[in-house]
Amino acid sequence: xxxxxxxxxxCPTCKGDLELEIKKEDEGEIIEGxxxxxxxxxxxxxxxxxxxxxxx
Amino acid sequence: MKDKDVKKxxxxxxxxxxxxxGNGGSCGCCGSQSEIDIAKSIGYSDEEIATASEANLxxxxxxxxxxxNLNPGDIVLDLGSGAGFDAFLAAKKVGESGKxxxxxxxxxxxxxxxxxxxxxxYKNVEFRLGDIDNLPIESESISVIxxxxxxxxxxxxxxxxKEAYRVLTKNGRMYVSDIVLLxxxxxxxxxxxxxxxxxxxxxxxxxxxxxAITGAGFKYRILDEDTDISNRxxxxxxxxxxxxxxxx
Numbered sequence: 001x002x003x004x005x006x007x008x009x010x011c012p013t014c015k016g017d018l019e020l021e022i023k024k025e026d027e028g029e030i031i032e033g034x035x036x037x038x039x040x041x042x043x044x045x046x047x048x049x050x051x052x053x054x055x056x
Numbered sequence: 057m058k059d060k061d062v063k064k065x066x067x068x069x070x071x072x073x074x075x076x077x078g079n080g081g082s083c084g085c086c087g088s089q090s091e092i093d094i095a096k097s098i099g100y101s102d103e104e105i106a107t108a109s110e111a112n113l114x115x116x117x118x119x120x121x122x123x124x125n126l127n128p129g130d131i132v133l134d135l136g137s138g139a140g141f142d143a144f145l146a147a148k149k150v151g152e153s154g155k156x157x158x159x160x161x162x163x164x165x166x167x168x169x170x171x172x173x174x175x176x177x178y179k180n181v182e183f184r185l186g187d188i189d190n191l192p193i194e195s196e197s198i199s200v201i202x203x204x205x206x207x208x209x210x211x212x213x214x215x216x217x218k219e220a221y222r223v224l225t226k227n228g229r230m231y232v233s234d235i236v237l238l239x240x241x242x243x244x245x246x247x248x249x250x251x252x253x254x255x256x257x258x259x260x261x262x263x264x265x266x267x268a269i270t271g272a273g274f275k276y277r278i279l280d281e282d283t284d285i286s287n288r289x290x291x292x293x294x295x296x297x298x299x300x301x302x303x304x
Binding site: 001002005007008009010011012013015044048049050051052053054055 | 131155157161166167170182183184185186187190191192193194195197198
């Protein structure tokens with residue numbers, strides 16, 4: 001996923017803002033990383049460029 | 057049947073369809089029709105089919121991007137984006153200044169959609185693994201929602217419409233093509249896994265579906281009703297494909 005898409009994402013569980021941690025990036029695209037919800041602390045992974053935002 | 061059991065049936069079934077696709081696989085409901093025949097019969101042009109042929113798995117029941125009058129710059133959300141067919145068509149229409157986000161709960165579908173996006177260089181489309189009744193999307197951030205033959209699969213349709221209402225901007229619109237029932241199903245039919253995955257078992261009666269739409273706060277306008285789809289794809293079960301525009 002691209003960083004600029006972050007502003008329209010939120011936590012699926014509590015709708016809080018997400019904090020992004022990038023582990024691997026390629027040409028502006030986040031390949032591996034994770035999101036942590038600033039409100040409920042749920043974490044969501046980004047694997048092979050795909051954010052897994054299924055609710056916890 | 058419990059909501060989580062319904063979701064598992066749908067997930068497993070569509071995961072299998074994604075794995076088999078490209079080998080003539082399609083949903084259990086559509087008999088021997090090919091993906092191209094189905095796409096044509098529900099309103100896609102030859103050009104649209106050719107544009108994103110690998111993403112067309114023959115799983116829709118209408119052509120919501122054609123209904124949606126998308127404009128350059130629109131931020132589009134596709135609920136239940138599958139392999140991305142409608143999302144890619146929308147991406148062409150919204151151009152570089154627009155964005156398309158596809159949400160689907162099936163890993164294999166999202167993987168396939170991303171692979172196609174990468175192969176064909178779509179820069180303005182992204183896919184997320186997510187639930188359409190618990191969207192990972194900010195409130196009032198989307199200008200147009202499209203959804204093609206998916207909401208019937210969700211156990212809680214009112215919740216799906218409420219989430220859609222939440223994420224749409226004030227002037228946002230939603231275009232849904234979905235299977236609705238025109239007569240009640242038997243309990244046996246409702247619990248039949250193949251019918252659930254085939255867009256029938258979990259479908260709502262048309263009046264109840266429209267009530268769920270208004271219950272979420274939406275106003276609506278029915279754009280088209282395809283009753284012939286019952287004979288083409290659903291062995292004469294009393295249902296139709298409803299195309300409806302929703303607005304706040």
